[in-house]
Amino acid sequence: xxxxxxxxxxxxxxxxxxxxxxxxxxxHALSYDAVRDVRIxxxxxxxxxxxxxxxxxxxxxxMCERLLxxxxxxxxTYELAEVEQ
Amino acid sequence: xxxxxxxxxxxxxxxxxxxxxxxxxxxHALSYDAVRDVRIxxxxxxxxxxxxxxxxxxxxxxMCERLLxxxxxxxxTYELAEVEQ
Numbered sequence: 349x350x351x352x353x354x355x356x357x358x359x360x361x362x363x364x365x366x367x368x369x370x371x372x373x374x375x376h377a378l379s380y381d382a383v384r385d386v387r388i389x390x391x392x393x394x395x396x397x398x399x400x401x402x403x404x405x406x407x408x409x410x411m412c413e414r415l416l417x418x419x420x421x422x423x424x425t426y427e428l429a430e431v432e433q
Numbered sequence: 434x435x436x437x438x439x440x441x442x443x444x445x446x447x448x449x450x451x452x453x454x455x456x457x458x459x460x461h462a463l464s465y466d467a468v469r470d471v472r473i474x475x476x477x478x479x480x481x482x483x484x485x486x487x488x489x490x491x492x493x494x495x496m497c498e499r500l501l502x503x504x505x506x507x508x509x510t511y512e513l514a515e516v517e518q
Contacts, residue, residue: 350469356476371477371501380496382481384435389476391441392456395469411465416456 350397353408355416355426358389363421392416395431404428435482438493440501440511443474448506477501480516489513 359365368386375383394411398404408426417424444450453471460468479496483489493511502509 358476358478368477374500375496378496378499380481380492382483382492383479383496384482385478385480387478389478391443391474391476392453393443393470393472393474395471396465396467397469398467407465407467411460411463411468414463415459 349400349404350395350431351401351404351428352431353392353394353396353404353426353428355392355394355408355412355424356389357392357412357417357422357424359387360421360423401428434485434489435480435516436486436489436513437516438477438479438481438489438511438513440477440479440493440497440509441474442477442497442502442507442509444472445506445508474507486513 365387367388371386371388372383375386394408396404396407398407405428408428412424413419450472452473456471456473457468460471479493481489481492483492490513493513497509498504
């Protein structure tokens with residue numbers, strides 16, 4: 349079966365986010381004063397094939413922990429959905 | 434009211450994604466041969482205050498189109514949810 353994993357990676361709450369601070373500043377400069385805070389993360393779409401959902405979950409967790417995220421400063425969530433073809 | 438906008442930015446399908454290709458290659462090097470394709474996007478959490486949801490939608494669309502995305506090569510979706518405090 350073919351699956352699409354949508355992976356969302358965010359910095360842990362206690363970790364400083366200078367990129368988010370820069371975007372907040374830029375939004376204020378554009379008069380978006382309603383903006384309180386911006387946190388920047390990553391979003392990844394991974395297309396993969398697996399024999400079943402259990403194997404797919406294992407694969408996605410493994411690649412997140414080994415390559416896609418830095419578990420010291422980041423957390424991740426993901427969604428798995430079957431796709432055609 | 435205080436709202437959290439979760440914004441997902443992705444490259445348009447026709448746009449080459451060299452970062453995604455590099456990640457695909459790295460995953461194959463780690464023996465994740467089941468991976469077919471990786472597309473890398475951005476994920477942003479924007480906390481903002483607004484008088485009502487309509488104004489919040491307008492604000493989020495405005496900042497996405499003016500600063501947060503490049504409409505030539507990227508598309509975006511977002512979710513808005515009310516938050517405490």
